[in-house]
Every structure is written in C-alpha cells, then in structure tokens.
Amino acid sequence: MEMHIETAVRIHTSGYSPNDMVCVHSNPVNNTIQLANSQNYPVNYALPADCCQNTVFTTTAAPLVNYLVEGCDVSVVTLGQSGTGKSYTLLGPGFHCAASEADHGIIPRFIREVFAKMKQYRDRNWCVHIAWSQICGENVQDLLGVGSIECRNISDVFQLIQVGMSNIAPKCAHTLFTLTLEQQWVVETSVQHRVSTASFADLAGTEKVLVYDSNGMMQTIPTDLGIQTLQRCIMSLSDFNCSFVPYTQSVLTTLLKDSFGGRAKTLLICCVSPLAQDFTETLYTLQLGLRAQMIKNFVTVNSYATFESTQENCDVFGLQFAANQLLKLVSNAEELFQRLVANDLLPKSEQEQISQWLMLKQECEDCLSENSEPHRSLERIEEEIESDSSESEAIEEEEKESLLDRVQGLMETFRSNTDKLVSEANCANVTNSCTKESMNSSNNEYHMKGARGRRGSIHSAEELNPCLSLNTLRINDDVESQKIAVTSYDNKKKILKQIATALELNQKKISDLEKTIRVKENLMEKLLKHKDTKSSAHHKIEQKCQLLRKEYKNAEVKFLQAKLQKNHHLEGKYKSEVVALEERLRDTESLKNLTEDGNKLLELESSLHTDREKLKKYKQEKEKYKQIYEKQLKEERSKSKASCESVPKTPDVKVVALIKPNVSLNSEELESLRHEIRNLRKTRDYLLELRCKITLKSQNKKFLNDSDERKLLQYEEAIEAIDLIIEYKNSILCGHLPVKEIEDHGDRMLMERFLKLSENEMRILLHRYFEKIIDLRSSSKKLDLEILDIENQHENLAYRVQKLSHNLQLVRSDAERRIASLQQQHEDKLYLVLRNLTGDGADNERISRVLGSRHSAVTVQVAGASKQVDKNRFIAKWTRYRQETVPRQLQSVPPQAKVTIEKNKIILQKTNKN
Numbered sequence: 001m002e003m004h005i006e007t008a009v010r011i012h013t014s015g016y017s018p019n020d021m022v023c024v025h026s027n028p029v030n031n032t033i034q035l036a037n038s039q040n041y042p043v044n045y046a047l048p049a050d051c052c053q054n055t056v057f058t059t060t061a062a063p064l065v066n067y068l069v070e071g072c073d074v075s076v077v078t079l080g081q082s083g084t085g086k087s088y089t090l091l092g093p094g095f096h097c098a099a100s101e102a103d104h105g106i107i108p109r110f111i112r113e114v115f116a117k118m119k120q121y122r123d124r125n126w127c128v129h130i131a132w133s134q135i136c137g138e139n140v141q142d143l144l145g146v147g148s149i150e151c152r153n154i155s156d157v158f159q160l161i162q163v164g165m166s167n168i169a170p171k172c173a174h175t176l177f178t179l180t181l182e183q184q185w186v187v188e189t190s191v192q193h194r195v196s197t198a199s200f201a202d203l204a205g206t207e208k209v210l211v212y213d214s215n216g217m218m219q220t221i222p223t224d225l226g227i228q229t230l231q232r233c234i235m236s237l238s239d240f241n242c243s244f245v246p247y248t249q250s251v252l253t254t255l256l257k258d259s260f261g262g263r264a265k266t267l268l269i270c271c272v273s274p275l276a277q278d279f280t281e282t283l284y285t286l287q288l289g290l291r292a293q294m295i296k297n298f299v300t301v302n303s304y305a306t307f308e309s310t311q312e313n314c315d316v317f318g319l320q321f322a323a324n325q326l327l328k329l330v331s332n333a334e335e336l337f338q339r340l341v342a343n344d345l346l347p348k349s350e351q352e353q354i355s356q357w358l359m360l361k362q363e364c365e366d367c368l369s370e371n372s373e374p375h376r377s378l379e380r381i382e383e384e385i386e387s388d389s390s391e392s393e394a395i396e397e398e399e400k401e402s403l404l405d406r407v408q409g410l411m412e413t414f415r416s417n418t419d420k421l422v423s424e425a426n427c428a429n430v431t432n433s434c435t436k437e438s439m440n441s442s443n444n445e446y447h448m449k450g451a452r453g454r455r456g457s458i459h460s461a462e463e464l465n466p467c468l469s470l471n472t473l474r475i476n477d478d479v480e481s482q483k484i485a486v487t488s489y490d491n492k493k494k495i496l497k498q499i500a501t502a503l504e505l506n507q508k509k510i511s512d513l514e515k516t517i518r519v520k521e522n523l524m525e526k527l528l529k530h531k532d533t534k535s536s537a538h539h540k541i542e543q544k545c546q547l548l549r550k551e552y553k554n555a556e557v558k559f560l561q562a563k564l565q566k567n568h569h570l571e572g573k574y575k576s577e578v579v580a581l582e583e584r585l586r587d588t589e590s591l592k593n594l595t596e597d598g599n600k601l602l603e604l605e606s607s608l609h610t611d612r613e614k615l616k617k618y619k620q621e622k623e624k625y626k627q628i629y630e631k632q633l634k635e636e637r638s639k640s641k642a643s644c645e646s647v648p649k650t651p652d653v654k655v656v657a658l659i660k661p662n663v664s665l666n667s668e669e670l671e672s673l674r675h676e677i678r679n680l681r682k683t684r685d686y687l688l689e690l691r692c693k694i695t696l697k698s699q700n701k702k703f704l705n706d707s708d709e710r711k712l713l714q715y716e717e718a719i720e721a722i723d724l725i726i727e728y729k730n731s732i733l734c735g736h737l738p739v740k741e742i743e744d745h746g747d748r749m750l751m752e753r754f755l756k757l758s759e760n761e762m763r764i765l766l767h768r769y770f771e772k773i774i775d776l777r778s779s780s781k782k783l784d785l786e787i788l789d790i791e792n793q794h795e796n797l798a799y800r801v802q803k804l805s806h807n808l809q810l811v812r813s814d815a816e817r818r819i820a821s822l823q824q825q826h827e828d829k830l831y832l833v834l835r836n837l838t839g840d841g842a843d844n845e846r847i848s849r850v851l852g853s854r855h856s857a858v859t860v861q862v863a864g865a866s867k868q869v870d871k872n873r874f875i876a877k878w879t880r881y882r883q884e885t886v887p888r889q890l891q892s893v894p895p896q897a898k899v900t901i902e903k904n905k906i907i908l909q910k911t912n913k914n
C-alpha cells in the first residue's frame with residue numbers, strides 16, 4: 001500500500017529561558033507549526049512545546065509497533081540541527097543514567113511494546129535481532145561489535161544499547177539502530193513466516209557551511225555529505241518530474257533507501273530549536289520535513305507461508321514448547337533448592353544430592369550456552385568389555401557365518417529374480433517389435449562410412465603395416481566402434497519404439513474391430529429373432545393401410561360431391577374427415593416402413609463380412625511384423641556373437657607379399673625408403689594421438705567448437721595423406737610401380753607444369769589444396785548433418801501421420817460400433833412396441849423395464865379411451881414424433897425412448913443424448 005512519509009515536529013524548549021527570542025510555535029490542535037515570519041507549516045504531528053517522552057512516543061511511534069508485528073518494515077528518522085534533542089527523542093538522556101523510565105526515548109519504549117506484543121501471541125515463535133551502527137563520513141562502524149545479535153528479552157536489548165552508547169562518536173555521526181523481528185506460527189496446514197525490521201536513524205546535525213556554486217553564487221549546504229545527499233534524495237522523490245534519486249551518492253542514503261521512497265512505513269521527526277538565532281536552521285529542517293511529507297512509500301508485508309512437513313513443524317513447536325516449560329521448571333527447582341540449602345533446613349546427604357543436581361544443571365547449561373561449540377556432540381566412548389572367553393568368539397563366528405549364509409541366499413535370490421526380469425524384458429521386446437530392415441541398414445551404412453573415413457585408406461594402410469599396433473590407435477578404434485555402437489543402438493531403439501507403437505495401434509484396431517463385430521452379431525441375432533414378429537406386424541399394418549386408403553378415397557369422393565353440391569356443412573365435415581384419414585394413413589405407412597428390415601439385415605451381413613476380412617488382414621499384418629522383428633533380432637544376436645568371437649586379424653598373405661624387399665633397389669636406397677616410412681609412421685602416430693585427444697574431448701563435452709572441428713578434419717586428412725604416401729613407398733619397396741601412366745593430354749600438361757614449380761611454390765599450392773579439401777569436407781559434414789536432421793524430421797512427420805490415421809480409423813470404428821449398438825437398442829424397443837401392437841401380450845411393466853428411463857417426457861393423455869385404441873394412436877403419434885424430432889441424417893440412429901402406460905396415460909420419454 002502507498003503511504004506518505006509522516007512528519008512530526010518537536011521543539012526543544014528545555015534549558016531556554018522565557019527571555020529568549022522564540023521564532024517557532026507548535027499548534028497541536030490543528031497540527032501546524034507557526035514561524036515568526038507568520039508562515040504556517042502543516043505537519044502530521046505538531047508536538048506540544050513541553051511534551052514529555054511518553055507523549056512523543058504514543059503520538060508518533062507507538063502505532064508503528066503494530067505495523068512491525070504485521071510484517072511491515074518501519075523507520076523512524078530524527079532530523080535537525082545539533083543539540084535539538086534528536087538523540088534524546090530516540091533514546092533518552094543517556095541510557096545508563098536513565099533511572100526513570102519516564103525519560104526513555106522512542107527506541108526503549110518501542111522495544112518494550114514489541115516484547116509486550118510478543119507475549120500476546122503465545123502460539124507464535126519469535127526471534128528478535130538487534131544491530132547498531134554509526135556512519136562517520138562514509139565509514140560504517142558496528143557499535144555493538146558483534147553485527148546482528150539475537151536478544152531473548154528486554155534486558156538483553158537494553159544491555160546492548162548501553163554497550164552501543166558507550167561506542168558512539170561524540171559528533172558528526174549518524175547512528176542506525178535496527179531491530180529485526182521474525183515470527184512463525186502454524187495456520188492449519190501451513191507455517192506462516194514474517195520478517196520485519198524497525199530502523200531508527202539518529203542523523204547528525206544539519207549545520208551548514210557557506211560555499212560558492214558553479215556560477216560563483218554564495219550558498220549554504222549541510223556540512224555532512226549524508227545530509228546533503230539526503231536533501232537531494234528528498235527533493236528528487238518529492239518532485240514528480242524527477243526520475244533519478246541519488247541514493248548511492250552517500251552511505252547514509254544507501255542505508256536509508258527503504259525509508260525514503262522505499263517499502264518502509266516512515267516517521268520523520270524534525271527536532272527544532274525555538275530560538276530566533278537558529279531560525280535559518282529551523283526553517284531548513286521544517287522545509288525538508290515538509291518535502292518529505294510529499295514522498296510516498298510503498299509499504300509491503302514481508303510474509304510468506306511454507307507448506308512442507310507441517311507435521312514436522314508442529315513437532316518442532318511442540319518440542320520447543322516442552323523445552324521451554326522444562327527450563328522454567330528447572331530454574332524454579334534451582335531457586336527452591338538454593339533457598340533450602342541456604343536455610344540449612346535439610347540433612348547433609350540430601351544437601352549433597354542437591355548440590356550434585358545443581359552441578360549437573362550447571363554442566364548442562366555450559367553445554368547449551370552459546371559459547372560452547374555449536375552442534376558439538378559427545379564422542380562415542382568405546383566400551384571395552386572384558387571377555388576373553390573363546391565361547392563368545394565361537395558364538396560370534398557362528399553368527400557371522402549364518403549372516404553370511406543369509407546374505408549369500410539373498411544375493412542368489414536377487415540374481416535369479418534379476419535374470420528372470422531381464423529375460424522377460426527381452427521377450428517382451430521380441431514380441432512387441434519388428435524392424436524396418438532397409439532403414440536400419442542404411443543408417444548403419446552411413447555411420448560406418450563416417451567412421452572409416454572418406455577413402456577408407458586407413459584400413460588399407462594398416463593392412464600394409466600389420467605390425468602397427470599403437471595404444472593410441474587402439475583407443476581411437478575403440479572410440480569409433482563405441483560411436484558406431486551407440487548410434488546403431490539409438491537407431492535401433494528409435495525404430496523399435498516406432499514398431500512397438502505400430503504394433504500397439506494394430507492391437508487396438510484388432511480389439512476394436514472384434515468389439516464392433518460382436519455388437520453387429522448381436523444386432524443380427526436380434527433382427528433375426530424379431531423377424532417373425534415384424535413380418536406379422538408388417539402384414540397387419542399393410543392390411544390396415546389398405547383399409548385406410550379405401551376409407552380415404554371414399555371420404556375424398558364424398559367431399560368432392562359435397563363441394564359440387566355446394567353443401568358447406570357437409571363439405572366441412574368431409575374435409576376434416578379427409579385430413580384426419582390422410583394423417584392416419586401417413587402414420588400407418590411410416591409404421592409399416594419400420595417393420596421392413598429385409599435390406600437392413602443384408603446390409604448388416606455385408607458390413608460384418610467386411611469387418612471380418614479387415615480383422616483377418618490386421619492379424620496377418622501383426623504376424624508379419626512379429627516375424628520380421630524376430631528375424632532382425634536373430635541377425636543382431638548372431639552379429640554381436642560373431643564380433644565377440646572374432647580374433648585379431650592375422651596379416652594378409654597379400655600384405656606379407658607386399659612387404660618383401662625388392663631386389664632391384666640397392667640396399668642403401670632400400671634403407672632410406674624404410675627410414676622415410678618409419679618417420680612417416682611416427683608423424684602419423686602423432687597425428688592419430690592428436691585426433692584421439694579431440695575425439696575424447698568431444699565425447700566428454702558432447703559437442704565440439706568450430707576450431708576443434710576443423711582441427712579434427714585436418715588431422716584426418718593429413719593421416720589419410722600420410723597413409724597414401726606410406727602405401728606408395730611400400731609399393732616401391734615391393735617392386736611395384738604405383739604411378740599410373742597419365743593418358744589424358746591436359747593432365748600431362750598440368751603434370752609438366754607442376755614439375756616446373758619450385759619447391760616453395762609446390763608447398764604453397766599443396767597447402768592451398770589441403771585447405772580447400774578441409775573446407776569441402778567441413779561443408780560436406782555440415783550437409784550430412786542437415787540431411788540427417790531432415791531425415792529425422794521426415795521420420796517424425798511420417799510417424800505422426802501414421803498415428804493420426806490410426807486414430808482416425810479408431811474413431812471411425814467407434815462411431816460404427818455406437819451406431820450398431822443404438823440400432824440394437826432401437827430394435828429392442830421396436831420389438832416390444834410391435835408385440836404390444838400385434839397383441840402378443842407385451843406387459844407394460846416389461847416395456848418400461850427394457851426401455852429404461854431418461855429425459856423429456858411427452859405425455860399423451862387419452863381420457864376415457866380404451867387401451868387398444870390408445871396404443872394405435874400412440875404408435876402413430878410416436879412415429880410422427882420420431883420423424884419430427886430426429887434429424888434426417890441421424891435417421892439411421894434410432895431415438896432411445898422410455899414408454900410407460902399408467903391407467904389412461906401413455907408416457908413417452910425421449911432419452912437420446914443429442
């Protein structure tokens with residue numbers, strides 16, 4: 001809530017004689033301060049000139065106690081020239097000599113009130129912390145020397161105030177006394193917390209100095225930087241157009257941020273001197289106070305609730321309460337004991353007992369006192385039991401053995417259970433999934449390509465150098481194979497998941513279709529069962545229709561005759577007869593239609609047939625999927641088995657042949673070639689090592705930055721190039737000339753040009769080509785990743801489409817089933833109605849039982865008519881009602897109705913949900 005800062009003005013009259021020139025008066029009635037220059041200053045509290053400390057407190061600061069207890073921050077600031085009673089107002093005349101409580105200032109009174117309030121709410125857990133600091137210039141000093149300190153009672157606080165007062169610097173210092181109040185209590189299932197702070201700022205005197213401003217004009221500003229900045233802050237906050245408040249320009253304003261324009265409920269007490277000589281200072285203080293009154297603070301309640309472990313909290317509260325009670329009991333007992341001992345009323349032995357008790361209590365208190373180490377627990381005392389009997393050792397050994405046996409047994413059970421569960425899970429995987437072979441193999445192929453390099457020359461190089469078995473290479477190969485394994489495993493998992501979903505949907509479709517078939521079969525059964533009744537009803541209604549048609553024709557003839565004869569009386573009579581007959585004929589024909597269901601049966605039979613076909617197809621599909629999956633799984637298993645069994649390859653015969661020394665080269669040349677190959681291998685090993693490092697880094701970090709990515713490509717490319725050179729040199733060693741004859745003319749010319757290039761030029765050219773290749777490889781890698789991404793997206797979309805179409809099918813079959821079941825219900829009702837109609841003795845009770853009950857009742861009152869006549873009319877009306885109420889597109893869905901016949905009433909209740 002928004003609240004203005006409140007201002008109180010206290011005029012310091014004490015010590016002044018009546019002869020002194022007075023320039024300021026207070027009018028507590030209308031809360032105005034009148035100055036000698038006849039200016040009036042409206043304030044919130046204009047305190048009487050000779051008011052006592054109590055009046056000051058009760059009028060101004062006492063209401064703040066309630067705010068504090070409610071969880072709001074409150075602030076009291078005293079402002080004014082030196083010696084005007086700021087400290088006196090807040091604390092009193094020096095705490096140590098304040099024999100009379102009447103002299104106590106706002107702070108001690110406030111504290112007393114807070115503790116009194118705490119007593120009123122015994123169900124709450126309270127905690128009071130006190131801190132007091134002074135601001136000298138831009139330095140903050142702790143007056144208590146202990147930071148914020150918890151106080152359990154008023155005397156604790158008062159003692160601290162005394163300590164603080166003795167440390168206050170005599171002049172030029174602001175002091176800030178803060179009391180933090182924490183409270184907790186249980187409300188139903190939650191714990192309420194409130195933390196609020198009361199701060200009391202006793203500012204330094206506002207005395208001014210004369211300075212020249214930037215324009216060379218003389219002006220007075222407060223000597224203290226804190227007061228200067230506070231003035232600027234107050235001016236900014238009270239100016240609605242100003243958006244910047246210079247809080248951070250002094251320590252004082254930084255600390256008072258909450259009091260001015262912040263979230264505290266603030267009271268500013270302006271202490272002024274009444275003397276004419278202090279008029280300028282008084283005016284300054286009052287004007288600042290007046291501006292402060294315009295500032296709005298946003299006062300908030302610092303409260304929150306916690307909901308966890310209420311039981312635990314309750315327990316803690318309960319325990320705390322019990323502990324407090326116990327402490328009280330103990331201190332009472334102590335007092336009593338001490339009195340008894342002092343009076344020497346007890347025998348010596350009992351006195352000793354008491355003194356022992358007192359010692360124990362003292363020990364406890366020492367342990368619990370704050371000076372003792374927190375959370376110190378007594379060390380465990382090793383109990384030495386003197387027992388050397390071999391008997392106990394044997395028992396111990398026996399126990400150990402039996403325990404070991406039990407552990408062994410439990411482990412066995414655990415192992416067998418785990419094995420069982422694993423094999424069950426495997427079985428479930430086998431039965432629930434099958435795989436898309438092509439997709440899997442293509443994916444694996446892709447990763448294999450990626451792993452083996454662009455030209456696959458690493459492998460061939462190793463074939464050429466079978467002795468090359470470096471640790472780095474092995475690590476590298478491990479990493480690559482792990483990569484392949486991980487990616488293929490991921491793919492497999494993904495595919496298996498898709499297939500499992502497809503199978504699940506397939507299964508759903510099957511069970512759905514089975515349900516539909518069952519419903520349709522029932523319906524057919526019903527139709528067949530009711531066939532006879534229907535056909536007899538149909539026959540009877542047909543006869544009735546013929547009769548009605550005849551009657552209708554006769555009536556029509558009569559009507560025409562009457563019209564010709566211009567006999568209006570007869571004309572009217574026959575006209576109404578014709579209309580009535582027409583209506584009856586229409587009803588009866590509709591009823592007749594209801595009894596015709598030859599086509600319905602055929603339709604149902606054919607749809608049942610289609611459903612059965614579908615079911616067969618689904619079941620076949622399921623079997624097929626299962627078979628594919630099992631086949632895939634078998635292949636996978638045999639593959640992994642083979643890879644486990646595979647032994648390190650022995651050098652190829654071809655390779656052995658290749659490394660045989662060539663006789664056409666002399667031994668020196670051969671040795672130099674070998675030396676070169678050795679060097680190349682070393683370089684290759686080094687590069688492999690570097691590549692391996694980056695690969696490991698990528699494994700740990702899961703991704704590589706661009707420069708590492710490029711380095712990796714460079715190493716790979718360099719390794720491949722070295723492999724090629726080794727291959728070339730090895731071929732020379734073996735006497736094969738690996739260089740092919742260049743046939744193309746252009747190529748030959750290019751080669752000739754190359755030969756003319758200097759070594760340096762060749763180097764630059766090679767380097768450029770190398771860089772180009774790296775660029776190309778990096779862009780190809782990026783493209784590969786993009787393709788993979790697109791493939792994934794495509795897969796996801798395909799999967800979603802598949803799922804949606806499955807859902808659509810399910811919805812369709814559900815609708816079909818619902819229609820069939822509605823038809824079935826309709827058949828039941830129709831059958832009963834027709835039986836009743838054809839006089840098969842349908843009993844009304846059964847009708848109402850079968851037809852159920854619900855919704856809009858249409859009651860047809862047939863007073864005094866016989867039941868048989870009523871039934872006919874009812875059927876006709878019902879048929880009409882059905883045609884009118886059921887929309888054409890839903891005609892295939894018959895309405896559900898409840899029919900009851902009571903004495904001379906027929907009640908028809910429509911129960912269709914739509």
Ligand SMILES: Nc1ncnc2c1ncn2[C@@H]1O[C@H](COP(=O)(O)OP(=O)(O)OP(=O)(O)O)[C@@H](O)[C@H]1O
Pocket residue numbers: 012013014080081082083084085086087088089092093171203204205271
């Ligand atoms: N209303 C009062 N009744 C009696 N004595 C007072 C009153 N106001 C102030 N005094 C006395 O006047 C003296 C100066 O008061 P105090 O130290 O509170 O002024 P101050 O404004 O805090 O001064 P400084 O800014 O220098 O700290 C003190 O001895 C104090 O006891």
